[in-house]
Amino acid sequence: MVETQTIRFGEVTFDLWHDPSYLPDCVVAQLPKEELEPELSHLLCRACRPGDTVVDAGANIGYFTMMMSKLVGQRGFVHAFEPHPDTAKRLDANVILNKAGNVLVHEVALWDCLRDLTLYTCWEPGLASLRPFTGWTGSRTVRTDRLDHILNHAP
Secondary structure, eight states: HHHHHHHHEETTTEEEEETTTTTTHHHHHHHHTSSSSSSHHHHHHHHTTTOOOEEETTTTTTTHHHHHHHTTHHHHHHHEOOOOOOHHHHHHHHHTTTTOOEEEEESSEEEESEEEEEEEEEESOOESSSSOOOOOOOOEEEEEEEEHHHHOOOO
């Protein structure tokens, strides 16, 4: 059963889809009781200003993407990068849920050049790496590109 979870961090409020069968979404269920990476959340609240353009590399389902979207406001912009297709779909859904017109999802991994690389995955959705890691159980080919190249060609 998919539902929405309202996230509040200081003055920032946004919604995220919550599906208990999907591991990254399980973290969302804990958020009313505890803050997700409070140090990073506090840093973003201090660093992101209205009108800024920011990048979320490895955006996962969009917790920090949505937080930054609210912080930079409609005059700002968020580039969210998530190379795993299944996780990118969930990120897209959260962008739509929040009517975040200032977010562009890039289904690409950031790298030093334009090429295809292997993304190593494991049984826990949302956990992936361009390097093999202990416990990886699968892989898929993903597109990579340089951040400066993408930003120079973004709408």
